[in-house]
Amino acid sequence: MNKSVISVLGQDRPGIIAAVTATLFKLDCNIENINQTILQSEFSGIFIASIPSDLTNGELCSQLTGALAHLNLNVYVKSLEHKEEGFESGSCEPFIITTIGPDRKGLVAGITEIIAKHGVNVTNLKAIFKGGDNPTDNIMIYEVDIPNDIDQQILRAELMKRASELGLDISIQHRNIFMSINRI
Helix, strand or coil: CEEEEEEEEEECCCCHHHHHHHHHHHCCCEEEEEEEEEECCEEEEEEEEEECCCCCHHHHHHHHHHHCHHHCCEEEEEECCCCCCCCCHHHEEEEEEEEECCCCCCHHHHHHHHHHHCCCEEEEEEEEECCCCCHHHEEEEEEEEEECCCCHHHHHHHHHHHHHHCCCEEEEEEHHHHHHHCCC
């Protein structure tokens, strides 16, 4: 079996995941990973599935597009490519970076510029902007893998400086500490 990445986008409504997964099941595909969220009123879902060797990505896309037509969804399918080279998370530690502050253009770009400069990989990002000047209405949560061989004090200092320039409060915690503190 080959693996494919399937992206589904469109106006949110009940039944989208049921329709996608039922179609994949009928096509003898095995879902291996799903990441789905609602951004404002838009559904966004990414599925990784093993597909039968006789099913092309084009046919899979066509079948899904047809099955989801009544929901007016956009579908994109591509092969999952395994590369020998890439980001190696084995020599990293998981951290959570949170920023809170007034909404304005360039917040995500400003923080991720520093993160990327240090070779830190963002594994998950959630940004909620309600607009306005109320600092508690706008929050970004970055889940990141920080390589063990970088100077974390320099990274922290640069992130704190950038956050200050952007008018943001910032917190950087190891994921285990974040999870312990925020456990309900």
